[in-house]
Amino acid sequence: MGYMENMGNMGNMENMENMGNMENKTKTTAKEKKKTEALLKVENISLSFIQYASGLRQTELKVISNLSIEAHSGEILAVVGSSGSGKSLLAHAILGILPSNAKLDGKMEYNGQQLTPEKKEEIRGKEIALVPQSTNYLDPLMRISNQVIGCVEEKNEGLMKKVQRDIFQKYDLKPDVDRMFPHELSGGMTRRVLVSTAVMSSAKLIIADEPTPGLDEKTLNETLSYFKDMANRGCAVILITHDIEAALKISDKIAVFYAGTVLEVANVEDFKNNGENLRHPYTRALWNALPQNKFQAIKGHQPMQDEVIDGCIFYERCSKKNELCSKGIPQLKSVNGGVVRCNNVS
Amino acid sequence: MLDKDKIAGFIGNKILRLLSLLIVVCFVSFMLIQYSPIDPVRAYIGEMPVSAEHKANLEEYWGVNTPPQEKFLNWAGDALKGNFGISLIYRMPVTDVIKERFTASLVLMAASWLFSGILGFILGIIAGMKKGTWIDKTIKIYCYVLAATPTFWLALILLMVFSVYLGWFPIGLSVPIGVTAENVTFLDWFLRLILPALTLSLLGVAQIALFTREKLIEVLSSDYVLFAKARGEKGLDLVLRHGIRNVALPAITLQFLGFSELFGGTVLVEQVFSYPGIGQAAVAAGLRSDVPLLLGIVIVSACFVFFGNAIADLIYQFVDPRIKQQEASI
Structure with a gap:
């Protein structure tokens, strides 16, 4: 628990470096693993919804386009983007729980195998676990222990009950929590219960969808430490969040999500000083917008989902744009240990 | 303990509501019938031919000329004792x-x-x-x-x-x-x-x-x-x-x-x-x-x-x- 206590003291970004030292050990193990194959590979996926516009005319609303990420075992990949930019849909796409009017293109690989819809259905809940964001994701009329145990065969129920109790014990959830209903849980307890569901599944890939909204400093750090633990035990963790500070505290890599695509995947060490090491102008702008940095916002807003954009999706707001940027989506380039979608980086 | 108190409260509350509902329902139905063109004497004798004198006696017996409030109170008083009167068409309580x-x-x-x-x-x-x-x-x-x-x-x-x-x-x-x-x-x-x-x-x-x-x-x-x-x-x-x-x-x-x-x-x-x-x-x-x-x-x-x-x-x-x-x- 020493880790958590340290986390509690880390109010601001200047301490990030200390944290880097502290986490040296995990960093090296993570680095070793980088050379191995990614557990989850998402390549150029696009997601659109078929909607009925006026009358019977169908339109396609594109919410994710040309998105590529990779998740490695033992690492935390944070997907950071503003609220409402379609981050949760990415999680649902990986799990295969999108609504029926969604259309998903592109390639996904899990553990070297093609991730088809059938495969997703087979492994979700077993190999891939979702940690949802709020108590709304718990059945309001089911007792907590039953929910966490989930749907199991009767003969295994006793065993699973014991496993569940052990996990709860570890997360400091008292025996009376077992018999509670979701509305009786406090915010912190809800968080630990939701995390328990993932631990219960012994999944290798954990997708946490906004696991830290509206939490106080202490609970936030505590929750983050659970994910760090999972990564240390060898899980690949995808942390989807709008809170870049929270992401920087524990992640190994940060994928910057903007208007349905990932503009840059940077290493966490790149986020320092004035962001000289960051590759994409948007990432730099995001970093400089933080209160403890320059506290400067850039003009404009993300393009709407129904806007058709020919060139770089960030073109309108970019300070370094040139003619090339308005024609065609920039290719994904590997630069300095990260990847970026920008013409002006070499 | 809490549940017991709550259930007692719930039942008490419901009984009170039921009583007030019944009072209003009785009163309103009684008044509706009172002002509707119903003649209990005609209902009782049906198609039988009766003399005017006989009819007056029956009216006296059924209390046709009693004021409505008195009628209501009489009926309500009996009803409280569990006596709802005799049905005219079935000729039984x-x-x-x-x-x-x-x-x-x-x-x-x-x-x-x-x-x-x-x-x-x-x-x-x-x-x-x-x-x-x-x-x-x-x-x-x-x-x-x-x-x-x-x-x-x-x-x-x-x-x-x-x-x-x-x-x-x-x-x-x-x-x-x-x-x-x-x-x-x-x-x-x-x-x-x-x-x-x-x-x-x-x-x-x-x-x-x-x-x-x-x-x-x-x-x-x-x-x-x-x-x-x-x-x-x-x-x-x-x-x-x-x-x-x-x-x-x-x-x-x-x-x-x-x-x-x-x-x-x-x-x-x-x-x-x-x-x-x-x-x-x-x-x-x-x-x-x-x-x-x-x-x-x-x-x-x-x-x-x-x-x-x-x-x-x-x-x-x-x-x-x-x-x-x-x-x-x-």
Whole structure:
């Protein structure tokens, strides 16, 4: 628990470096693993919804386009983007729980195998676990222990009950929590219960969808430490969040999500000083917008989902744009240990 | 301890409400009858020819010229003692008439209430699960047609098809004509119950099925079902585990709230099938100006509907853990 206590003291970004030292050990193990194959590979996926516009005319609303990420075992990949930019849909796409009017293109690989819809259905809940964001994701009329145990065969129920109790014990959830209903849980307890569901599944890939909204400093750090633990035990963790500070505290890599695509995947060490090491102008702008940095916002807003954009999706707001940027989506380039979608980086 | 206190409070509250409701219901019905062109003397003598002198005596006996407030107080005073007077058309105490008639109706209502509840719930679950498919559409159309069908019309159709053309069931009444009470078999009685109960059930199905369907679709699109899916639950297991759990309570509550419609339907159905229940008695009492019986039935039916609503409230407040919790924290 020493880790958590340290986390509690880390109010601001200047301490990030200390944290880097502290986490040296995990960093090296993570680095070793980088050379191995990614557990989850998402390549150029696009997601659109078929909607009925006026009358019977169908339109396609594109919410994710040309998105590529990779998740490695033992690492935390944070997907950071503003609220409402379609981050949760990415999680649902990986799990295969999108609504029926969604259309998903592109390639996904899990553990070297093609991730088809059938495969997703087979492994979700077993190999891939979702940690949802709020108590709304718990059945309001089911007792907590039953929910966490989930749907199991009767003969295994006793065993699973014991496993569940052990996990709860570890997360400091008292025996009376077992018999509670979701509305009786406090915010912190809800968080630990939701995390328990993932631990219960012994999944290798954990997708946490906004696991830290509206939490106080202490609970936030505590929750983050659970994910760090999972990564240390060898899980690949995808942390989807709008809170870049929270992401920087524990992640190994940060994928910057903007208007349905990932503009840059940077290493966490790149986020320092004035962001000289960051590759994409948007990432730099995001970093400089933080209160403890320059506290400067850039003009404009993300393009709407129904806007058709020919060139770089960030073109309108970019300070370094040139003619090339308005024609065609920039290719994904590997630069300095990260990847970026920008013409002006070499 | 807390629960005991709460239940006592709940029951006390309900009794108070029932009493105040009954007072108002009695008063209003009494006044309605008072100002309606009902002549109890005419109701009593029927078509018999009587002399003017005899008629005056009867008017004196029935208290036609007593002021209304005095009449009401007299009646209310007797009613409090459990004496609701003598029914004019059946020539026996109102309480006896109601006891006999209500028992017959209760069997009819209970049967159709249960049947429509279970069938409606199952249909609703199927439709909700298969939303958008032809099964869902069929169930929905069936429900819409039924919801738009007048009770008496459906009763007539069933009677025509099954009793007249097919001859499967007897045409009416609750027992065969010309058989003494001791010789009526269970089967005789049961066969005559089927069609009226079926009519009431078929109509009751529509509301509960549509409601269940709507509720299940809502539940299935909820975040917690999405999460359950993410954890690998699927298909029927998922619906049984999360759907039924979350739909059952509101559906049962709705079914209890439907007591008033059930009672209203019974009146019509009993009339069509000549089933000697409380509904038929109510119609007879109304048409033939049997004031004591009418008032008695009004009170009983008010209690009946109130009872249904009270149970719905009870379920809502004591069974749903969310409400239970909220109440406790106030």
